[in-house]
Amino acid sequence: MVESVGRLERVVVADALAQSLGIRAGIRLSAALALVNELEVHRRKPNAEAEALGALACWAQQFTPTVVIAGPAMLLLEVAGCLRYFGGLAALRSRIEAGLLDLAYFVQTACAPTPLAAYWRAECGEAGAITELAGVRTGIAALPLSVLPLDARQHDGLAQLGVVTLADLLALPRAGIGRRFGSEVGLWLDRALGLVADPRTAFVPPDRFIRCIDLDYPFEHVDVFVRLAERLLAELAGYLGGRGLGVQSVSFRFVYDDAPATLLDVGFGRPLRRLDEMLAVLRERAERIVLDAPVFSVELRAERLHALDGQALSLLDQRQQHGDLPLLLARLRARLGDDAVCAIATVADHRPERAWRLAGEGEAAVPPPTGESSIGERPGWLLPESQPLAVRNQLPWHDEPLRCIGRAERIEAGWWDGGGAMRDYWQALGPSGRRYWIYQDRHSQDWWLHGIF
Amino acid sequence: MDKQNSSLGDVLKHPAIWRGDGRATVPACVPSGHPALDAVLPGGGWPLASVTEIVAARPGTGELALLWPMLRHCTGQSICLIQPPLLPYAPAWAAAGIALERLVWLRPGDAAGALWAMEQTLREPGCGAVLGWIDGVDDRAARRLLLASREGGACGFLLRTRPGQTSPLPLRLGVDALPGGVAVRVLKRRGPPLVPPIMLTETSHALAGLIPAQATAGRVSGHRNAA
Numbered sequence: 187m188v189e190s191v192g193r194l195e196r197v198v199v200a201d202a203l204a205q206s207l208g209i210r211a212g213i214r215l216s217a218a219l220a221l222v223n224e225l226e227v228h229r230r231k232p233n234a235e236a237e238a239l240g241a242l243a244c245w246a247q248q249f250t251p252t253v254v255i256a257g258p259a260m261l262l263l264e265v266a267g268c269l270r271y272f273g274g275l276a277a278l279r280s281r282i283e284a285g286l287l288d289l290a291y292f293v294q295t296a297c298a299p300t301p302l303a304a305y306w307r308a309e310c311g312e313a314g315a316i317t318e319l320a321g322v323r324t325g326i327a328a329l330p331l332s333v334l335p336l337d338a339r340q341h342d343g344l345a346q347l348g349v350v351t352l353a354d355l356l357a358l359p360r361a362g363i364g365r366r367f368g369s370e371v372g373l374w375l376d377r378a379l380g381l382v383a384d385p386r387t388a389f390v391p392p393d394r395f396i397r398c399i400d401l402d403y404p405f406e407h408v409d410v411f412v413r414l415a416e417r418l419l420a421e422l423a424g425y426l427g428g429r430g431l432g433v434q435s436v437s438f439r440f441v442y443d444d445a446p447a448t449l450l451d452v453g454f455g456r457p458l459r460r461l462d463e464m465l466a467v468l469r470e471r472a473e474r475i476v477l478d479a480p481v482f483s484v485e486l487r488a489e490r491l492h493a494l495d496g497q498a499l500s501l502l503d504q505r506q507q508h509g510d511l512p513l514l515l516a517r518l519r520a521r522l523g524d525d526a527v528c529a530i531a532t533v534a535d536h537r538p539e540r541a542w543r544l545a546g547e548g549e550a551a552v553p554p555p556t557g558e559s560s561i562g563e564r565p566g567w568l569l570p571e572s573q574p575l576a577v578r579n580q581l582p583w584h585d586e587p588l589r590c591i592g593r594a595e596r597i598e599a600g601w602w603d604g605g606g607a608m609r610d611y612w613q614a615l616g617p618s619g620r621r622y623w624i625y626q627d628r629h630s631q632d633w634w635l636h637g638i639f
Numbered sequence: 640m641d642k643q644n645s646s647l648g649d650v651l652k653h654p655a656i657w658r659g660d661g662r663a664t665v666p667a668c669v670p671s672g673h674p675a676l677d678a679v680l681p682g683g684g685w686p687l688a689s690v691t692e693i694v695a696a697r698p699g700t701g702e703l704a705l706l707w708p709m710l711r712h713c714t715g716q717s718i719c720l721i722q723p724p725l726l727p728y729a730p731a732w733a734a735a736g737i738a739l740e741r742l743v744w745l746r747p748g749d750a751a752g753a754l755w756a757m758e759q760t761l762r763e764p765g766c767g768a769v770l771g772w773i774d775g776v777d778d779r780a781a782r783r784l785l786l787a788s789r790e791g792g793a794c795g796f797l798l799r800t801r802p803g804q805t806s807p808l809p810l811r812l813g814v815d816a817l818p819g820g821v822a823v824r825v826l827k828r829r830g831p832p833l834v835p836p837i838m839l840t841e842t843s844h845a846l847a848g849l850i851p852a853q854a855t856a857g858r859v860s861g862h863r864n865a866a
Contacts, residue, residue: 510763510765511717511763511765511766514759514760514763514765514766515743517759518745518756518759518760521752521755521756522745522746522747522748522756523748525746526745526746526747526748526752527743527744527745527746528743528744528746529739529740529742529743529744530729530732530739530742530744531729531739532729532730532733532739533729538728538730541729541730542730543729545739561730563734564728564730564731564734565699565728566699566703566707566727566731566732566735567698567703567723567724567726567727567728568725568726568727569725569726570725570726615818617818618816618817619815619816619817619818619819619820620697620699620700620816621699621816622699637725637728637731638698638699638725639703
């Protein structure tokens with residue numbers, strides 16, 4: 187890993203193999219290449235790092251409303267108010283650590299009554315929790331002086347005095363230190379000890395969730411996409427949980443190298459925020475995804491968010507008892523396509539083919555047309571298109587002779603909109619016992635089969 | 640004698656002994672709405688949390704008359720129609736007393752999609768009845784459907800055009816339209832086999848009386864001549 191400092195490029199991190207070849211953090215890239223000419227160099231992306239930290243701040247808001255972005259790789263969470271809810275400090279910490287591990291981040295946590303003490307201890311890898319303000323002084327005593335954000339001259343001066351740890355610094359008289367190195371040295375210490383207020387600006391989450399994963403190597407397989415989407419959705423779930431929101435549909439944007447970006451919309455049927463529910467729908471949708479070209483970047487957008495707090499979410503897993511029909515329909519829609527899931531409704535029209543329509547799922551029921559008595563019995567099955575019938579021995583024929591029973595129902599309608607129909611409908615019985623719904627067109631006198639009872 | 644009877648009773652209590660005469664385990668059922676049919680079905684109706692196979696050679700051979708009464712009583716839960724052979728005609732289904740807003744019509748393109756959809760809907764406790772028109776369901780797939788229905792508790796119906804040779808489904812019926820009504824043959828059930836078919840008579844059109852179509856045709860042709 188290499189970062190740019192001014193016009194120079196310096197090595198930040200080197201893996202074990204590179205280290206064994208003599209490459210150390212801090213040397214220049216040109217020096218490293220002089221040592222080993224076949225280096226795999228990754229450039230650091232500060233923008234991507236900041237974006238990832240912002241996303242993690244969103245994610246962390248599911249644990250506490252007060253999250254502070256404190257440094258290039260540091261988040262401060264104010265957890266004193268929510269310990270009881272999460273079942274104590276240890277439980278909360280393990281939950282946060284496990285969640286970050288699921289998102290494939292390595293984390294070093296620390297816990298202290300003041301933000302600065304927690305910051306320093308986390309930076310130095312001191313995992314032990316300090317819960318009492320009185321314990322802060324001993325807690326930070328062993329930390330090296332490098333945690334203080336001082337300039338090189340001040341660090342050098344303190345080092346010449348033989349001050350190596352914060353304990354050494356705390357032992358010195360404050361007034362003399364202030365005169366020699368400036369008052370901010372004492373101020374940092376007082377903030378860490380909780381003697382001086384240390385106000386922080388809390389992180390304000392964005393109104394929409396947009397998160398992008400850029401890849402160094404493009405992918406073509408849908409499985410890879412599903413894995414990336416799992417990660418993106420996990421971050422989305424944390425964001426939604428922190429803000430008390432749910433999302434009903436999300437869209438994924440695929441960026442290709444030389445083709446215009448494409449969008450993939452995934453609808454969930456109802457607002458939700460649980461990761462497993464979102465994944466259940468996505469996995470079905472994944473069956474139908476076709477990637478045209480290698481994908482370089484995947485972006486998740488959740489633009490329309492719905493308030494979920496205040497609604498009764500399940501305390502226990504409600505799916506065991508009542509089921510979750512909207513989610514099922516969303517999964518069916520994701521796998522089979524939007525057109526494959528529909529409902530039917532009646533329409534007040536006398537023409538049989540227009541007396542029904544496809545309806546959106548869950549649409550309010552239209553009361554059936556009144557005056558039932560004037561309308562004859564209707565067949566349960568309607569043919570998509572009425573089918574012409576041959577006439578044999580003066581009887582309409584559909585694999586068997588059809589004998590009309592009852593009285594004709596004359597339907598004459600639609601002359602006003604161009605779809606005119608002048609028909610005499612009959613119920614017809616075949617020798618097999620099947621009952622058909624046939625009509626005779628009054629213009630052409632042809633017989634047509636329109637439905638089956 | 641007493642001793643003999645008691646030892647026989649002991650033997651019969653053994654879990655490995657299956658008695659063919661009775662319908663020992665009665666599954667939870669909903670009435671089919673046809674008293675004649677309820678009388679011969681084990682449990683007195685359509686079994687819940689199970690899949691029933693109905694063989695109807697063509698659409699309109701009486702399967703709707705057989706199933707509509709059950710669907711009418713399926714209130715508060717959804718009814719899923721998977722790949723019906725023709726359009727379910729909304730006015731007729733509404734007139735039959737079925738709540739259309741609870742009806743979900745699924746149109747997967749192929750048999751694999753239909754099977755998957757049926758399995759998913761059967762697994763959903765919010766579905767009261769699942770009707771799948773799927774042909775070519777092998778034993779393995781049928782067993783999957785049966786397991787899914789155990790999970791969801793719905794009343795599943797697998798409608799096929801040809802009876803398979805064997806099937807793991809516990810209840811299999813065949814329907815045929817006859818001039819006097821609908822004949823239901825019990826192809827397989829738990830308990831003793833049943834040979835004679837059951838007639839479900841419909842009275843709605845039987846009272847209408849027959850009008851020879853010849854007379855109609857004649858009248859129409861006369862009309863045409865006059866014109």
